[in-house]
Amino acid sequence: MSAQVLGMGRGLGLRYWLRIVTVVAIAVCLLASLPRVSGVSAEDAATAVAGADHALQVAFVTVVDTERAGGNVSGLIARLNEAGSALTSARGAFDAENYLDAASLAASSEGLADGVVADAGVLKEDAVDQVAGWWMTVLFSVVGCAVFVMVLFLEWRRFVRFHADRLSGSRPEVVG
Amino acid sequence: MWSLAEYRYVFMVAGLIGIIVLSIPSALVLVHPSGGERFSELYVLGSGHTAEGYPFNVSAGENYLVYLGVGDRLGSAAYYEVVLKLRNSSEPLPNATSGVASPLPVLYRYEVFLTDGQTWEGALNFSFSDVVFGENVSSVGMMRVNDDWVVVNKIAAWDSENSGYFYEVIAELWLYDSASSSLSFNDRFIALWLNMTAAL
Numbered sequence: 001m002s003a004q005v006l007g008m009g010r011g012l013g014l015r016y017w018l019r020i021v022t023v024v025a026i027a028v029c030l031l032a033s034l035p036r037v038s039g040v041s042a043e044d045a046a047t048a049v050a051g052a053d054h055a056l057q058v059a060f061v062t063v064v065d066t067e068r069a070g071g072n073v074s075g076l077i078a079r080l081n082e083a084g085s086a087l088t089s090a091r092g093a094f095d096a097e098n099y100l101d102a103a104s105l106a107a108s109s110e111g112l113a114d115g116v117v118a119d120a121g122v123l124k125e126d127a128v129d130q131v132a133g134w135w136m137t138v139l140f141s142v143v144g145c146a147v148f149v150m151v152l153f154l155e156w157r158r159f160v161r162f163h164a165d166r167l168s169g170s171r172p173e174v175v176g
Numbered sequence: 177m178w179s180l181a182e183y184r185y186v187f188m189v190a191g192l193i194g195i196i197v198l199s200i201p202s203a204l205v206l207v208h209p210s211g212g213e214r215f216s217e218l219y220v221l222g223s224g225h226t227a228e229g230y231p232f233n234v235s236a237g238e239n240y241l242v243y244l245g246v247g248d249r250l251g252s253a254a255y256y257e258v259v260l261k262l263r264n265s266s267e268p269l270p271n272a273t274s275g276v277a278s279p280l281p282v283l284y285r286y287e288v289f290l291t292d293g294q295t296w297e298g299a300l301n302f303s304f305s306d307v308v309f310g311e312n313v314s315s316v317g318m319m320r321v322n323d324d325w326v327v328v329n330k331i332a333a334w335d336s337e338n339s340g341y342f343y344e345v346i347a348e349l350w351l352y353d354s355a356s357s358s359l360s361f362n363d364r365f366i367a368l369w370l371n372m373t374a375a376l
Contacts, residue, residue: 057255057352057357060253060255060289060352061354061357063253063289064354067252067291073253073291074291077253077289077290077294081287081289084286084287085287087287088284088286088287091285092323092324096325134205135205137201137205138201138202138206141198141200141201141202142199142202144198145195145198145199148191148195149195152191156184159183160180
């Protein structure tokens with residue numbers, strides 16, 4: 001009786017384990033064939049792309065502020081174009097349902113945009129200092145003009161007096 | 177010997193020269209050349225970077241190349257989007273007069289940042305697949321724009337007047353507006369007519 005039970009148990013056990021191994025093997029194959037599903041979901045990728053889009057807009061506004069402050073933003077604009085290209089690629093990857101690449105490219109774009117924001121801040125401070133320097137130049141120029149005109153006017157008055165004295169000194173006198 | 181009136185002229189000329197010389201630094205800082213009329217440019221060039229050699233008769237499986245260009249003459253940095261769409265002859269174009277973009281779905285976007293006076297040129301590589309011809313009708317299933325394949329599912333009826341199945345690639349220019357924090361259609365677009373033919 002016990003041997004019969006043992007035999008049945010052995011038979012069932014082998015089949016049971018074979019079934020388990022088969023199921024695990026199929027699951028592994030399925031997971032291996034769908035790597036992008038296991039990495040990033042469509043929602044995560046969409047959020048990443050939207051985040052990069054927003055970061056790009058924020059970076060552009062910062063660059064425009066820096067330009068208005070008098071900074072030369074051509075270098076920052078070139079980097080924004082790099083970030084823009086990465087965002088375009090991220091959108092393409094998203095449309096192709098390659099969510100892992102979409103999220104990665106979006107993160108790269110956002111990183112570039114954040115870098116632009118940081119550097120634009122520094123450039124803006126430099127630009128503000130430079131503008132202050134320009135105003136000092138204007139101030140010195142205006143004061144210089146005023147002083148020059150005043151000195152010239154005083155010199156002119158002195159010269160008029162000198163000229164009058166010289167004329168009176170050389171006035172012909174009737175002798176005798 | 178000069179008279180006093182002649183000396184006055186000498187002083188006046190010396191004063192004028194002095195004022196001009198001393199005000200040059202201020203003038204350099206304060207006076208900026210006026211930018212003239214402010215506008216944005218959008219153009220398309222053929223594969224040879226010239227205004228010729230545009231693709232017209234197209235078929236599935238062939239690659240086509242044109243160049244899109246944008247110019248910033250706004251007096252400041254600008255953020256543009258060049259938005260690509262595909263239409264058949266019965267679908268709406270953008271309305272540049274009323275400033276309304278075409279309601280068709282976007283196939284591709286170029287993000288373009290420019291400083292004042294700068295221009296940008298980007299390649300537009302495209303091809304078609306899943307093109308089917310029926311009786312007086314053709315359909316395009318997919319379009320490749322640069323590296324991306326996009327499902328378009330566009331149908332064009334036979335145009336007996338011009339003898340062809342016509343599709344049009346539209347490039348709209350959108351401009352970022354800091355006040356509204358959004359991109360809006362800039363009333364500029366270009367369109368490229370394509371006649372879909374059977375692959376040889």
